Amino acid sequence: MLARIEVLKAVKRPAFWVTTGVFVAFCTLANFAPGSNAPRPTFPAAWQGIIEPAINLGPIFLAALMILLFAPEFRWRTARQNVIDGLSKEQFYWSKVLLLAALVALFFAVSVLIGTLGAIGSEGGSGGAFVEPTDLNYMLGLVVALLLWGTAGLMISALVRAAGAGLGLLFLYFICEQVVSGLLSSRSRVLDVIFDYLPAALFQTITDAELYYPVVLARTNMARAERGQDPLVYQDLWILLVAVAAYMVVFLVLAYASMRRRDL
Amino acid sequence: MPVIETTDLTKRFPAVLAVDRVSLTVEQGQIFGFLGPNGSGKTTTIGMLMGIITPTAGRFRLFGAGAPRELLAARARVGATLETPNFYPYLSGRDNLRIAAAIKGIGKARIEECLEIVGLRGRGRHRFRTYSLGMKQRLALAATMLNDPELIVLDEPANGLDPKGMKEVRDIIRILADRGKTIFLSSHLLWEVERMCTHVSIVRKGRVVGTGTVAEIVGGEITAVVRAEDGEALRTALEAYPEAASVRAGDGGLVVALASDDLAALNRYLAGQGIHVSHLARRHRSLEDAFMDLTGDGEGEGEVQGSMTGFAS
């Protein structure tokens, strides 16, 4: 029933189709854009190129969409009416968590599908597996990045209760974190570590292809060495994932507490 | 078992005490009018009953259910709207009802039935955003009826309706009441309430200042309007008149509540006092008179609170 009402609410909402449509358009452009004469890579090498645009753009679109679908329910007072009609406040919250899960699945499926279609036309396989473990990790990274931004959107909607202000806050935070950590970086080791684990920085780390592909990391570090820069060093993937999971739990719990406590 | 029972229900917002120890009992089959001036806490009280506002203190029961889990089940037997009709502006009237129906577990046929009852069948596929205020109110009414509820709670249902629309709403409410439904409605359209309700409760600044049947609230007494050249002398004479229960200014003269129906005796008495009456007419005391007495500022607030005796004696 919760799934059914969320579907009814979403599929006739223009903002849903516009946001998803723009994301699909970006994915399509990234995967089908003419230009480079280099032959398209075949699977499994194609995966990196498929996930890369999705992991950089998808989470932002998802957070925006989450806010657009959730926050207006307070201004329209439909959250209130849903509860009057028989949902508990908790059920209303879970319906939004369900919505988030569905959107993450949708975004993941869309990006993989479009990418796969784009790569299918290329030259026959080079042998070996269709998917390498590194590709699977990168896909996991995509899902986690989508979830991180999605839960952030969910929390902001529940706390701010207005779509415009919510979107503003999301992007403002993202920019502010980078400005602040940029200004204060390299002052102290402790501070730098903290900055690395703030949500926006963490998001950028887990979306880096270098984190997943040793080859890419080696190439980047070679380029950096030529410019006289220090090589990049990444934490273990699982440490980063635990940190992201911790944020997601905090976001979800804050949203839940806000839904439970506050009047509609 | 009462349908609604509240005990010292209280809601304090940071700036105001919106609902102050409200105790109400609504029995099955009553058409219960919940009256009060703007900002007196009607919507807040209903909001607490519907689970969207957490009470600061006090308790309430719906169909005898008090615990959160029981209340959720009890609310399945209620249909309610609060303040303005709350719907998804981008969805059609019908799709909006579909969402409410999905929550209530109601089938498709019932949606059409309810649209039919409120006369929106023809506009069902248009977006809610394009509806007039009256149509929005009707859609809200349709939504409350979806689950064929035993208790219907309406917050100012006549708001924004034209006289024809109001009559239709009144007719729908009557039909529902005839079928044994309990109706709880808030309003400040007193004559509407007087025509429709069996029981009323009047609130003022969050406090209940009178509860009872409409007849009890209005009181059985006879009211007369008296005018004379010398208003002061008239007032003095009326206040001394043994049959006069109360005297107040109003209707361009003085409104006097009488213990007996004998206007001729009053006229003789005044003539005997040397007062020449220019106007003397009987008037039925209306709910509006009672409402004004109970909610009016200043005079006798303390006497009136919590009882009906303040104005009846």
Ligand SMILES: Nc1ncnc2c1ncn2[C@@H]1O[C@H](COP(=O)(O)OP(=O)(O)OP(=O)(O)O)[C@@H](O)[C@H]1O
């Ligand atoms: N969410 C809120 N936050 C703060 N104060 C509120 C809130 N909702 C209501 N109030 C205040 O509580 C009081 C009662 O408001 P309420 O809406 O219950 O009155 P009402 O009797 O329904 O009035 P009306 O006839 O105008 O609809 C008012 O003083 C109002 O300003």
Ligand SMILES: [Mg+2]
């Ligand atoms: Mg109100």
